[in-house]
Structures are given as structure tokens and as C-alpha cells.
Amino acid sequence: MTSRERVLAALRGEGTDRAPILDWREGDFAIGEDAWNADETRMRLWPVSNPFGLARHEGLDLNARLKASPEAGAADLDRLVDAVRAGIREGLRRGADGVLYALFGACEADCTPMQYGGHYLERDRELLSDLQDAACNVLFVAGDAGLYLDFVSDLPAHAMVWDRSGAETSLQAVRAMRPGALGTQDPEADFVLPRPLSSGLPAILFSAAPAGGPQ
Numbered sequence: 001m002t003s004r005e006r007v008l009a010a011l012r013g014e015g016t017d018r019a020p021i022l023d024w025r026e027g028d029f030a031i032g033e034d035a036w037n038a039d040e041t042r043m044r045l046w047p048v049s050n051p052f053g054l055a056r057h058e059g060l061d062l063n064a065r066l067k068a069s070p071e072a073g074a075a076d077l078d079r080l081v082d083a084v085r086a087g088i089r090e091g092l093r094r095g096a097d098g099v100l101y102a103l104f105g106a107c108e109a110d111c112t113p114m115q116y117g118g119h120y121l122e123r124d125r126e127l128l129s130d131l132q133d134a135a136c137n138v139l140f141v142a143g144d145a146g147l148y149l150d151f152v153s154d155l156p157a158h159a160m161v162w163d164r165s166g167a168e169t170s171l172q173a174v175r176a177m178r179p180g181a182l183g184t185q186d187p188e189a190d191f192v193l194p195r196p197l198s199s200g201l202p203a204i205l206f207s208a209a210p211a212g213g214p215q
Helices: 003-011 051-057 062-068 070-093 113-129 171-177 197-205
Strands: 021-025 028-032 043-049 098-103 138-141 159-162 181-184
Touching: 003 043, 043 051, 043 070, 051 062, 051 070, 051 098, 051 113, 062 070, 062 113, 070 098, 070 113, 098 113, 171 181
Parallel strands: 043 098, 098 138, 138 159, 159 181
Antiparallel strands: 021 028, 028 043
16 A cells, blocks of 8 residues: 555545654655655645634734724735635645645634634635645644634545644544544544644745745
8 A cells, every 4th residue: 555545545534554644844744654755655735824824924913803894804804815725726736636724713812713703714614615626635723722623623624633732622522523534643543643733834834835845
């Protein structure tokens, strides 16, 4: 079984001899049992931020903007959605197998449940729904604590991953909410994260083209 075959089997919920590893090096995300020694068979993912994360990178407090001026905030959000969509298309054009979609905002430090659910959830759903023809799309729920995993559990992606340190919810509890492949720092996960994804995201997501990424 090649690395790619193992990943596809895990996505389908089929048994594998070992769990694929999701890891990165110099901005190049890949999935495979030995991602950096199996270049010919690994799955390569193009990292993008969701609109909330992109706004934060720009220094825009989108929650405050939407509260102070709903019309102007909605226009900002539309612009950010278009920017994320363009980034996704660029990654796929460069030959990535899919997208690592970093979802910011679905945690207590960023938004109240009403803010995330009211403003951002359906925009994330819209962007992820456009990706289903790609071979492997991974939803990463970013946050240090208080993740709203119940809110995002039905978003369309081939796999959902999160940093174990950022969730009080067990892997078994998430399985009850979401069918399909799951990944975290847990040996029972379908995809193993050997280190927290959040530690590698900021510099990677907001560069024009991740180093070593698809060309």
C-alpha cells in the first residue's frame, strides 16, 4: 500500500496498517506515513486561512466592524471570502491534491457562539463546499481552548483535524458528532498529528506561496 493509497483508505473509513501522518516542512503540508521520504506518493495540501483569520492578519476586527456598521462589515466579509476563494484556486492550479483550510473564529477567544454562527459559519461552509472535487481537503479548527467543535462538525471536508491541547472534547465525542476521518494528537485518530498544527500556521498561511509548495 502506497502512502497515497493509505490516505485515501483512511478518508473512506477503511482499515489501514497504520495511520497516515499529517505534517509540514518549510510550509509544505503533506499526508503520508513518511511524508518526507515518499515524495512520489504523498498527498500535498495548499494551506489557506478562512475569512476570519485573513481579517485578523490584516488587522481588521471583523466582529467590531460588523457591530458598528453591519453594511460595511458585510462588504468586508464578502471581500475576504473572495480573497480566500482566489487563494484556493491558486493552490489547486499549482497542482496541490487539496487544501488545508485553517478555520479561525470557532473558539471562545475569537467569537461568541452567536458571532461565529451568525456571521461566519455559512461562509466557511460555502468555501468548503466548492472543494469537494479535490482529492483530499482537510479542515483544521484552530484555537488554543474552547473550540466550537459541535458547530463545525458538519462542515464539508474529507477530514477534520484539531490540536488536542485546544479541545476539551474527546476524540470519541467528536466521532459521535461527525462521521469520517478525524485527526489530532491521539494514537486512535485516523490521521496522526505529530505536533500541534497551530505552531506552524501563521508564517505559512499568509505568505504568497508557501516554500516548497506546489508550483
